[in-house]
Amino acid sequence: MQTFNLGMIGGGTVGSGVFHALQVNGDLLAARTGVNIKVRKVAVKALDEPRPYEIPASLMCTDWKSVVHDPEVHIVTELVGGTTLAKDITLAALKLGKPVVTANKALISKHGKELFAAARDCGAPLHYEASVCGGIPIIKSLREGLVGNRITQVYAIANGTCNYILTRMQREGAEFKTVLAEAQAHGYAETPPDLDIDGWDSQHKVGILASLAHGFWVRDEEIHVEGIRDITPVDIRFADQLGYVIKLLGIIAQDDSTRDSSSPRIQVSVCPTLIPKSHPLAGVSDVFNAVFVRGDLVGDTLFYGRGAGKDATASAVLSDLADAALDLKMGTGHRLPPFVSFAREGAVVPHGEAVSEHFVRLTVVDKPGTLARVASILGEASIGIRSVIQPEGHEGDSVPLILMLHDAPAGAVKSAMDRIAGLDVVKARPVTMRVESLE
């Protein structure tokens, strides 16, 4: 059996996880695939930094260049994180014709286009399964398993921290801040938590999924992002009453009018979204991730698993390593290029034009005529109202007023909300959230 030597750059949480995974399951992987992967060297930031799994001192060094340039190293893993050094490492290895496996979503998201071009020019593959939703083999499934499908919709719960917080808020009726603090105490949320809870982590993943599904590169700045900071127990309760749960959802939806076109127009966003309780995505709880993919042939599919963690991430890295080693064994450097731009004329719909249903929660003075004034502003904006809940009972002198709106462009909804916010009977900034029937 042929053996390929691995040069690992990065030996922290993910890096040592990959090292450990190869120790315990390397033989199994070799038996299944016919290729053997052996760690030759691990470049780390500091030899004595703490790591969840031990790496023998004899294998470690602090000079990544010596590892990448070692002629006995056949495959390189970039597991350092960040986008600067990680980019240098990746480019250096590709230029030497060595396949690179990375788990770095920020890197792919920010420099994907340049790195894919380098991979093509150098004839060396770049693998990044672990960059999106950890252990879920979603990139392989999109690129290979569903390769025969036009992908019309993707809905992703792509951030475990947010999903954990929302699950607990849903179960316990707790406040966002309380749950966040506990999640931080238990190590389920970072400090500071912004990257997760403000949606930026999801944005990277959703951009990669959108690019793969639709065949043109979606830049981060084209993706509308809202986080979960402003979600309140009241919103969760009203959503529940209406038959919905609130999830931070990555949404990639092709405009119907461009379905058969080679110039797809797609909505791409990350935002708190009401989805029906009965939908399989609604049952995705705690730190789990899931990606719902709708294809024109396959119909509805769902891929569920752990989106983070050293072992789940290692599972994805090992899958990429197997592919990289098989391609080396077979001499098929670019069996499938890391990204194929098959719809160069595709475009992201500007957020203001993105049409969807909306949930609106207003805080209003409980007096006759209030609903009529709100409804009249919506009517003038041609925004239809699907249903209204005006619950009994007061909180001080203001009451909640919940509206479910028919399909309308986000920009029109925002303008209407600006006008509604200006009414003297409206006592707080209106809360609006996207609603997806997922039908």
Next chain:
Amino acid sequence: MQTFNLGMIGGGTVGSGVFHALQVNGDLLAARTGVNIKVRKVAVKALDEPRPYEIPASLMCTDWKSVVHDPEVHIVTELVGGTTLAKDITLAALKLGKPVVTANKALISKHGKELFAAARDCGAPLHYEASVCGGIPIIKSLREGLVGNRITQVYAIANGTCNYILTRMQREGAEFKTVLAEAQAHGYAETPPDLDIDGWDSQHKVGILASLAHGFWVRDEEIHVEGIRDITPVDIRFADQLGYVIKLLGIIAQDDSTRDSSSPRIQVSVCPTLIPKSHPLAGVSDVFNAVFVRGDLVGDTLFYGRGAGKDATASAVLSDLADAALDLKMGTGHRLPPFVSFAREGAVVPHGEAVSEHFVRLTVVDKPGTLARVASILGEASIGIRSVIQPEGHEGDSVPLILMLHDAPAGAVKSAMDRIAGLDVVKARPVTMRVESLE
């Protein structure tokens, strides 16, 4: 771009589905993969048989051999069903060194070992993604996406007809026979329905999944199978009361004691099973399939989608065709063999020794001492009782008595039930079902 000619054998529901899929999405597949697949000829049983999608008469013939032997045909699809002619076709194509793509679970299940050997000897790949759970890319996920994992458990809802019937029984409290008759009227169930509702269809799929996960070939006759005919609304109601739903579940579970061994012992069965309502598998409704896979690195994963239907099946066939064509283009006939026997010493646990929890429903005479007599028989067999429900109210002179049993071997439970059935206070054959906590 290189073009590969496809010789299709079978132009019925699945065959015409694949033909149609290539017409509508062939260009997309080519753009994504760099290989073009062109249908050269379709061998059908009768030129004028009705088919859901039209195939031009100029492409059809009735002589499969001429298609397989056509030197311009590079890849063959076997989509005729059955295990006799299908085997001849597959072997004939492999012997000519041509990759074969099949959707035929019965064929793989019955003749897999022989066909894989032929594929190896002839250096031609055999692909069968569509044979298990239709559009769900579960075979690719097991063989590639999760290749670095020891798979400890697989739980599969692998038959859409059964899941549809159980979902409706659950929702409506309806009788099995009523729902089956309606399902047959709507075309959701075959006539006769035995292959589906007695579990044989699931058996084929579960055998293939077990073989792939554990690396030794599991024969159909080693798989314990029970169907859903005897499930009653009463069982569903009591299960619900206890926090469970009943699903026809394919179960592949490795004995803990053999976890790190190269001689795994695994339970493999298909049977109605109580699973917790809160588990993602419990939310898999109607005709949908799902495969829950637990790996030692990745943790819990779930793959969900349509398990049947011409388009979902075509999605899986197209994925296999892309792989076959890429291997032809690259000259890598056996990049990954269709089946790798990496644990030759593996064995299936005989059903009588398979340990699990059980749900038991007895129909007993409502008089003092009944529970004591039942409990004493279980006690003598060293079977622990986890909980008892003895509901209020009579049905004639007998009442239900529900027991949840702790882990015990299936054989011991059966013997105890035989003894309990012989008690004069027991008025009907005890109903027992497996319980899985899925923890």
